[in-house]
Amino acid sequence: MIILNQNQNEFKERLIKYLRRDETNIRKTVLRMFLLGKTYTTNDIYKNLVKEGFDVNYRGVSAMVGLMNTRLGILRIDVTREHNLYSLKEAFFDIVRTVLDNFKK
Numbered sequence: 865m866i867i868l869n870q871n872q873n874e875f876k877e878r879l880i881k882y883l884r885r886d887e888t889n890i891r892k893t894v895l896r897m898f899l900l901g902k903t904y905t906t907n908d909i910y911k912n913l914v915k916e917g918f919d920v921n922y923r924g925v926s927a928m929v930g931l932m933n934t935r936l937g938i939l940r941i942d943v944t945r946e947h948n949l950y951s952l953k954e955a956f957f958d959i960v961r962t963v964l965d966n967f968k969k
Contacts, residue, residue, distance in 0.1 A: 872959060876963055880963060882932075882936060888918065890918055891928070893913065894929070895964060897909065897912060898939070898950075898960070899952065899957065899960060899964070901951075901952070901957075903942070903949045904949070905948065906922065906926045907922070909925055909950070938956040939951065939952060
């Protein structure tokens with residue numbers, strides 16, 4: 865249990881550092897999407913960000929989602945013939961929600 869708490873604290877610190885570099889709030893917006901518990905393609909995420917008023921391109925969104933997974937390790941990726949399907953790993957829901965709810969730049 866101590867190791868789990870230590871890992872949670874390390875993850876929280878990484879997530880906070882990641883979000884501090886989020887000048888446009890795009891990362892927070894994407895994480896809030898994942899907190900809905902749905903599965904998204906890169907195109908779904910791209911369309912939602914455009915709808916929210918972000919000036920993004922598809923390739924940039926794809927890179928951001930990939931880096932989010934690489935740096936934080938919080939996404940589940942299901943590969944289909946046509947698309948990668950991304951969702952937030954269940955173990956991270958509470959931590960991500962807590963950090964986002966309490967985040968101050």
